[in-house]
Amino acid sequence: MNDIIKVENLVKKFGELVAVDNISFTVAMGEIFGFLGPNGAGKTTTINILCTLAKPTSGQASIDGFDVVHQQKQVRQLIGLVFQDPSLDERLSGLQNLRFHAMVYNVPASVSEQRIKQVLTMTELWDRRNNEVRTYSGGMKRRLEMARGLLHHPKVLFLDEPTLGLDPQTRNRLWEYILELQQSEGTTIFLTTHYMDEATKANRIAIIDYGKIVALDTPERLKEIVGKDIISVKTDDNNRAIEEIKLRYQIEARHDSDGLTFEIANGEEFIPSFIKEFGTKILSISLRRPTLDDVFLKLTGRAIREEEVRDSFKAMVRQYGRRMRR
Amino acid sequence: MSFLRGIYIIWYRDLLRFWHDKMRMGTMMMFPLLFLFIFGSGLSKSMGLLGGGVDFVQFMYPGIIGMTVLMSSFMGATSVVWDREFGFLKEVLVAPINRASVAIGKTLGSATIALIQGLIILILAPVIGVSLPGWTVIKLLPLMFLLAACLGSLGVLLATRIRSMEAFQTLMPILTFPMIFLSGVFFPMEGLPVWMNVLVKLNPATYGITPIRQVVLGTSEGTYFGITLFGHTLSLWQDVVILAAFGVTMLILAMWSFSKQE
Ligand SMILES: Nc1ncnc2c1ncn2[C@@H]1O[C@H](COP(=O)(O)OP(=O)(O)OP(=O)(O)O)[C@@H](O)[C@H]1O
Ligand SMILES: [Mg+2]
Numbered sequence: 001m002n003d004i005i006k007v008e009n010l011v012k013k014f015g016e017l018v019a020v021d022n023i024s025f026t027v028a029m030g031e032i033f034g035f036l037g038p039n040g041a042g043k044t045t046t047i048n049i050l051c052t053l054a055k056p057t058s059g060q061a062s063i064d065g066f067d068v069v070h071q072q073k074q075v076r077q078l079i080g081l082v083f084q085d086p087s088l089d090e091r092l093s094g095l096q097n098l099r100f101h102a103m104v105y106n107v108p109a110s111v112s113e114q115r116i117k118q119v120l121t122m123t124e125l126w127d128r129r130n131n132e133v134r135t136y137s138g139g140m141k142r143r144l145e146m147a148r149g150l151l152h153h154p155k156v157l158f159l160d161e162p163t164l165g166l167d168p169q170t171r172n173r174l175w176e177y178i179l180e181l182q183q184s185e186g187t188t189i190f191l192t193t194h195y196m197d198e199a200t201k202a203n204r205i206a207i208i209d210y211g212k213i214v215a216l217d218t219p220e221r222l223k224e225i226v227g228k229d230i231i232s233v234k235t236d237d238n239n240r241a242i243e244e245i246k247l248r249y250q251i252e253a254r255h256d257s258d259g260l261t262f263e264i265a266n267g268e269e270f271i272p273s274f275i276k277e278f279g280t281k282i283l284s285i286s287l288r289r290p291t292l293d294d295v296f297l298k299l300t301g302r303a304i305r306e307e308e309v310r311d312s313f314k315a316m317v318r319q320y321g322r323r324m325r326r
Numbered sequence: 327m328s329f330l331r332g333i334y335i336i337w338y339r340d341l342l343r344f345w346h347d348k349m350r351m352g353t354m355m356m357f358p359l360l361f362l363f364i365f366g367s368g369l370s371k372s373m374g375l376l377g378g379g380v381d382f383v384q385f386m387y388p389g390i391i392g393m394t395v396l397m398s399s400f401m402g403a404t405s406v407v408w409d410r411e412f413g414f415l416k417e418v419l420v421a422p423i424n425r426a427s428v429a430i431g432k433t434l435g436s437a438t439i440a441l442i443q444g445l446i447i448l449i450l451a452p453v454i455g456v457s458l459p460g461w462t463v464i465k466l467l468p469l470m471f472l473l474a475a476c477l478g479s480l481g482v483l484l485a486t487r488i489r490s491m492e493a494f495q496t497l498m499p500i501l502t503f504p505m506i507f508l509s510g511v512f513f514p515m516e517g518l519p520v521w522m523n524v525l526v527k528l529n530p531a532t533y534g535i536t537p538i539r540q541v542v543l544g545t546s547e548g549t550y551f552g553i554t555l556f557g558h559t560l561s562l563w564q565d566v567v568i569l570a571a572f573g574v575t576m577l578i579l580a581m582w583s584f585s586k587q588e
Binding site for chain 2: 054055073076077079085086087089090091096100104105148
């Protein structure tokens with residue numbers, strides 16, 4: 001297959017801090033490629049380098065054969081971006097923001113108005129098109145950024161946590177449109193996300209932690225790393241239960257929020273005998289298939305969800321700070 | 327071709343924003359109007375006639391035109407800092423348009439807006455008793471635009487160099503006020519202390535405001551209110567050349583600096 005994004009030994013340092021630590025990967029033409037990792041893992045930094053907004057400390061990256069450092073102009077022509085942070089002109093209307101974008105990307109006048117209408121309708125902003133962006137809600141702004149990123153039908157689309165702060169319906173609708181664009185235009189999509197269900201939509205996922213890629217594969221194959229089913233049990237004495245599981249099955253169980261979990265193959269067949277022979281009193285038991293959360297936990301020893309809470313707090317602080325400054 | 331398109335798009339956005347932001351239009355005009363009416367009419371009685379039978383209001387008026395244009399353009403160009411703060415600059419920086427053309431577009435956009443504001447002051451001429459024939463106005467427009475463009479490119483240059491919003495806000499008045507006060511807006515340049523005289527002549531704004539004054543007052547051939555450098559009184563054209571040289575230098579630096587942005 002044709003590789004449209006090539007990254008080799010990419011390093012980005014901010015002083016002492018190594019934000020991107022020698023990563024290499026390729027993305028095939030028309031692929032949806034996901035970057036999954038906790039806050040500060042280096043996702044945005046990688047995107048910034050690929051989009052010519054930051055220079056790598058060392059290593060190479062190219063898009064469609066154009067070097068991101070030496071052939072910036074060609075690269076910029078090919079790509080579209082939805083930034084993690086706001087990047088709209090709040091003093092202009094939604095329509096004017098999109099027209100500016102269409103002009104900058106040289107979308108032919110014959111199609112631009114019709115396409116603007118299409119993306120604005122899809123993001124349900126058509127009725128508000130003539131209002132200044134600063135009067136939009138947070139979710140509306142996010143939708144407008146999405147509409148703008150899709151407007152010029154880029155060959156490679158970078159989405160940095162595109163659906164952060166959107167309600168589920170809007171997320172689904174945007175995803176339908178993104179997948180449709182991928183189908184009809186053959187757009188390559190590079191996305192970062194914290195949402196596991198969103199990551200599962202990718203053809204391949206790179207799990208990134210402290211600037212390093214710790215795993216890279218299809219979502220299905222990544223889940224095979226965990227391989228087994230996950231069983232959560234609540235008992236009246238969790239410490240004793242952990243001991244007992246270790247003795248009986250030679251399995252290391254972990255404390256969970258209000259119980260304990262462990263992994264085992266063929267969980268459905270295991271549960272009946274487990275309940276029958278287990279000595280500690282069981283209050284509840286449940287079984288589920290592994291998710292990318294579990295993969296992340298397995299690979300890094302930390303849960304990605306803990307980070308998510310902090311992330312939404314960060315977004316809140318950022319918004320608040322902006323409002324204060326105005 | 328794409329270079330011109332870049333200039334046009336950035337210029338167009340600035341004008342659109344200006345049109346949207348009527349408040350800014352109003353507040354930017356308040357400062358010069360305040361000076362013109364209260365300060366000018368109050369003081370003209372006590373100051374009497376200056377050189378060439380010119381009273382203080384007549385003297386101030388062209389200075390105020392220059393000041394309006396200068397401030398508006400400088401402030402407008404430095405809005406790049408706000409674009410960075412609110413994130414919009416990223417949209418411009420990843421766009422497939424030449425960065426140098428963005429710097430020019432920004433300079434021209436600010437200069438155009440400055441010119442519009444300068445025109446509003448020009449329209450007020452009859453109200454404050456200054457007569458401006460149509461021919462004078464036509465001669466004034468290019469001078470005003472030149473002054474605006476020169477200060478605009480300085481603004482773009484500074485905005486690309488100084489990253490911190492706080493530092494920038496502190497620096498702005500420190501730069502603009504001396505630039506205005508030491509340019510002969512409020513007082514004639516004769517009989518100044520030596521240090522002040524040197525600063526006035528180093529100030530690029532002086533070379534924009536002096537020609538405007540000479541055209542308004544009709545003393546074009548450099549007799550009254552001209553700039554004297556090393557014992558030689560500069561003609562209007564010499565002022566213009568000096569100002570333009572400054573402007574072109576700033577513009578080239580601004581284009582270079584903008585291209586280097588991360
Ligand atoms: N301009 C900068 N100067 C200094 N350090 C930076 C800069 N940009 C990013 N960093 C640091 O680099 C690291 C990676 O940041 P990056 O924004 O790439 O993380 P991320 O994976 O996108 O995280 P998040 O999920 O929070 O968006 C962080 O430790 C961050 O503090
Ligand atoms: Mg990020």
